[in-house]
Amino acid sequence: MNAIQPSLHHALHSWPVDARDALPLALWDAASISAATGGVASNQFQAAGVEMDSRDVRPGDLFVALKGDAMDGHRFIPQAFAKGAVAAITDRPIDFPHVLVRDTTQALHDLAHAARDRSDAVRIAVTGSVGKTGVKEAIFNSLDRVGRGAAHRSVRSYNNHVGVPLSLARMPARARYGVFEMGMNHAGEIAPLSAHVRPNVALITTIAPAHIENLGSIEAIADEKAQIFTGLVDGGTAVIPADTEMADRLIGHARALGVKTVTFGRSENADVRLLDAIRQPHGGALITTDLGDTRLCYTIAEPGEHWIGNSLGVMVAVRAAGGDLASAGLAMAEMGGLKGRGARFQIAANGGKVLLIDESYNANPASMRATLASLGQTPATRRIAVLGTMGELGDFADKFHRQLAAPLAEAKIDHAILVGEGMRALAAQLGKGTPDSLGFAPSFTHCDDADQAILALEEFGMTGGDAVLVKGSNFMGLGRLVSHFTSAQK
Template sequence: MTGPLWTSAAIAAATGGTASADFAADGVTFDSREVGPGDLFIALKGEATDGHLYLDQAFARGAAGAIVSTPVAHPHVLVRDTMAALEALGIAARARTQATIIGVTGSVGKTGTKEALFAALDRGVPGQVHRSVKSYNNHTGVPLSLARMPAECRFAVLEMGMNHAGELSALTRFVRPHVAIITTVASVHIEFFKDEAGIADAKAEIFEGLEPGGTAIIPFDNVHRARLIAAAQAQSARIVTFGSRDGADVRALETMRTPTGGTFVTAQLLARELSFTVGQPGSHLVSNALAVLAAVEAAGGDVAVAGLALAELGGLAGRGARFLVDVGGGETALVIDESYNANPTSMRATLAVLGKEPVRRRVALLGQMGELGMASADFHAGLAEPVIAAGVSVAILVGADMAPLAIALEGQVDFVHVPDAAAALAHLKTMLSGGDAVLIKGSNSVGLAAIVAALGGNKA
């Protein structure tokens, strides 16, 4: 940045508030635990707590100023509603930038695609690409990510998520993307929808915020492709599809597993053919990479440089990170950390990755999946086929909702069914041995990240 991210005068102008003093901020947060020197702290009021209670803590950590709805003895901008002020700050940040904005949503792969897209663009214009961090993709995370965006960046990649219809419609109107990606549509959050077609319609809301002449990037191989295309056409979007089947605009012509476990891909883009490597294993990551290249091309980035960046990407903590565990006797076991979340589609994809690992024994530590509604039992039982196909030697099933899978695996795969993450960790420690590969995956609510941390992972 050539100057401060926000001055008190600019904050007041954006929010309609009143500044108590002059100050300048280089960062923005609403979590007092994340405050760093020079940050702006926004004191949000939530159902469980009130950010105003943490103002002293925020300033002790170096906050430059705050947005508050009650006058305080610190430099601040006084507003009527701090949540509305956060939204206004995000809107102002979007209005002042000339950056090309790329929005990312999808039932699976949002964060990984966002991170890959950031790496691909940043490789071409280092330090000039902004992105949402973590999974800040909801009604507070999206305006926060916008508010953190420097005015002079060249590109910005914003992740948007939803659990219910109408949520993306609101978020995309904040972001106003020039390029909008849907990674895929699957039965995630199905509890809140009549059927999967309803999820597709909710994901397609991202196109409602597209800037005039914007590009919609759509998964060609998805069963809801026609529905997504129709929604994009209704917004007069330019449509680019990606996938592995004939007819996709951006298509994988040939794939080959590399000696290190990644995938060498030859792809047809809109304007050229490109060969590149996806550093991490998995066909789902090849699909995400095609979406990334489609977006880079649509945004005017350098696709050749983007291909180099894809080869260098490692797995994210909770989303494919890998590490070795010392099991004694000079031997190690491989841990594949997919603990961040789970749904039927991502379970199948990661089990397929486990099945291709050239190891002595494959262990699947699987936590129950949430928000599947009345179909939960069928979805859990349906995991038996990919577990068996992956050649899993031992399955550790965590949570009461895994009972249908336990029944389906009877007599086919050795397994143990335990109530919680602590019991799963205890059992894993008794049986883990050299040459094993362990996939750890489940919904956030199961808490499998604690198992990863206990084994020495979760460093990022």
């Protein structure tokens, strides 16, 4: 025992020094919040998290009492403290520990900027018409795999004018990477989000007619998404999908800002190009890609053609952020679907198990086509699609819903349950009974809402070997259908 003590003593004194060791362990304390916001703290405290919704507060959180047009977070301060909040940011004195500021929304922005500036984390911003949440999660998993806790990301779909600064304010000082999703419904929304984050890497997944009701054209959508490049730091990288028809437009925006561009996709002109994709029997694929200076082979667990392209964008972003590509490959090989965005369930039915694919959170014409194509490649006795109305299509709604008839036939969908007013156009198209070139026309049922869809699926009857896709815009509430059938298995 005595013989090894000197070497142990030396080892303890030789522990490697990291500059992050000097950074605080607590996410925020009263003094740092006051310094960031210019506010006045009533008490000394330390906070482990930041929350704006009193229902989601966890012990140790800082509650930010935001004020909106229809709601004032100050009304919910007692509930926040009852759930374990240690302090609040408020614009009026309260009988709980707090930091008093002039404007709580501005204070949240100030806190976000302070979190950004105190950390040397490499920041990655992700937007796009389709797939941004999944890609954000894949980049996070790739970067966090090297060292648990090394990466931070926005949770859920916190991608708007409140969610992005909240996600930034939650970033620990010791984080090495931060991954932030950015969404929009109208013109002028992306640039302020990018200005908050000031990313080192900005990735666009693809451009498709999502929110076309508000923007009017696919070109306008591309122009708005390209505003993510405006916040890039000096030396930052714009990651652009080469296969979209808007690729040259996106590249033009990036080059006008003087930032580095890296394109990815199947296109021969792509900087990072797909060489081969061998689909696996139960979903996913083995990918071979040319990175320009080297080739890389890796496996993805997520099924579907869209994930093949997404994985290239992930690899480009990870490389641009200084991450490890081998770890990224392992992360994507293990990644499962997210709730409402590709989660897969095996549910019991007569004759065996039924595969239920949950895509109930979001839908637009491009994602509908992609997920229907993926369902068509899924081994199954029968393929059933429960499709909800796609929102924010405006005057284009009937056209885009009717156009789903072709991908339904191409995927050899045996039965479609169409849900919501917008799906009447597709029902009318399918009602014409026009088969595809191979003589295939799916049967269908139209329902008004999710509750009717549950009854329709029960009446149709699922049997072992079936594969069921549930997809629609979130306002259709098809998550209730997923919960109905999956909860019965518990």
